[in-house]
Amino acid sequence: xxxxxxxxxxFRALAHPARRELxxxxxQREHGTGELAQxxxxxxxxxxxxxxxxxxxxxxxxxxxxxxxxxxxxxxxxRGVRDLLDELWGAKLLALKHAAEAxxxxxxxxxx
Numbered sequence: 001x002x003x004x005x006x007x008x009x010x011f012r013a014l015a016h017p018a019r020r021e022l023x024x025x026x027x028q029r030e031h032g033t034g035e036l037a038q039x040x041x042x043x044x045x046x047x048x049x050x051x052x053x054x055x056x057x058x059x060x061x062x063x064x065x066x067x068x069x070x071x072x073x074x075x076x077x078x079r080g081v082r083d084l085l086d087e088l089w090g091a092k093l094l095a096l097k098h099a100a101e102a103x104x105x106x107x108x109x110x111x112x
Contacts, residue, residue: 006058010081013057018042019050026060027073036071 014020021040025031031039037047051071054060058077062069 007080007084009057010059010077013053013059014081016050016053018046019054022047022050022054022071023059023073023078026071027075030063030070030072032068032070 014023018040022036025036025039033044033047033051036042036051037044040047042050051060051062055062055071059074060071061074062071064070
């Protein structure tokens with residue numbers, strides 16, 4: 001289970017569209033900073049700042065290969081984010097289901 005502070009940091013990290021794109025790209029395969037900057041059309045310094053936020057939130061892993069730093073999405077750490085969203089979405093779907101069933105029952109009773 002992910003603690004609230006960690007989950008909050010991950011949601012804050014994912015709040016920026018460029019960081020979501022970086023996570024998406026790094027989920028496909030490892031990328032270096034320069035390649036990510038090019039793919040997202042961001043300056044390298046800006047890309048590095050976004051990568052630091054994502055690393056601090058433990059959403060990316062990094063490994064060194066020579067003088068390059070290669071980034072990859074830490075999919076296990078996205079699980080807590082997804083679990084919370086699934087929980088919230090599941091509650092909304094259940095409420096919608098109950099409302100639809102109540103409406104159908106009401107319509108059936110009116111038609112009888």
